[in-house]
Amino acid sequence: xxxxxxVGDCMKTSLVTISExxxxxxxxxxxxxxxxxxxxxxxxxxxxYGIVSERDLVVKALAAKLCDARVxxxxxxxxxxxxxxxxxxxxxxxxxxxxxxRLVVTSDxxxxxxxxxxxxxxxxxxxxxxxxxxxxxxxxxxA
Numbered sequence: 001x002x003x004x005x006x007v008g009d010c011m012k013t014s015l016v017t018i019s020e021x022x023x024x025x026x027x028x029x030x031x032x033x034x035x036x037x038x039x040x041x042x043x044x045x046x047x048x049y050g051i052v053s054e055r056d057l058v059v060k061a062l063a064a065k066l067c068d069a070r071v072x073x074x075x076x077x078x079x080x081x082x083x084x085x086x087x088x089x090x091x092x093x094x095x096x097x098x099x100x101x102r103l104v105v106t107s108d109x110x111x112x113x114x115x116x117x118x119x120x121x122x123x124x125x126x127x128x129x130x131x132x133x134x135x136x137x138x139x140x141x142x143a
Contacts, residue, residue: 003124007091008084010123011105011113017042018052020072024061027052027071038102040111041075048111050075051102081106082115092120092127 018027018039027039031054041050052075060074061067080098082091084107091103095117105113120127 001089003088003127005088005123006084007082007086007088007105007115008107008113010088010119011084011115012119013113015040015111015114017048018071020044020050020070020075022071024052024057024069024071024074025067027074028054028057031057037116038114039071040079040104040114041071041077048104049079050077051079051104052076053102055101076100079104081111083107084112088120088124089127091115092117092124092131095120096131 016030016034016036016039018030018041020041020043030039031037038051038053040048041052042048050072052071056074056076061069066073080094080100081104082094084105094103095101101117103115104111105115117131120131
């Protein structure tokens with residue numbers, strides 16, 4: 001089901017990154033200060049290779065009492081990407097098939113944005129079922 005809406009029309013372009021060597025407490029503070037739910041993780045050569053989300057911090061660090069852990073130990077990798085020109089339904093399908101909540105958006109092999117499930121559902125609520133179909137997201141109850 002094509003929507004006619006391109007990923008590039010609804011992605012967020014303000015990318016917030018963090019060094020892989022940073023403490024998870026630094027990551028949490030940066031998320032709070034920048035008001036974001038995830039950070040792109042970069043290595044020593046500034047190459048982005050992973051993502052760390054609020055959920056990663058809670059499940060992998062806090063629940064495991066690893067508050068002194070480094071971001072690299074909590075990051076989800078490899079990154080899943082979608083083209084800036086892809087239809088929004090393709091992104092929703094990719095999220096559902098891979099059970100992820102965020103995709104990096106690329107143009108000419110460069111990361112230019114990030115797209116979350118929340119962005120997809122805000123723009124096209126009908127795509128919720130496509131995301132939930134194969135992931136651990138609970139189906140939406142409709143009145």
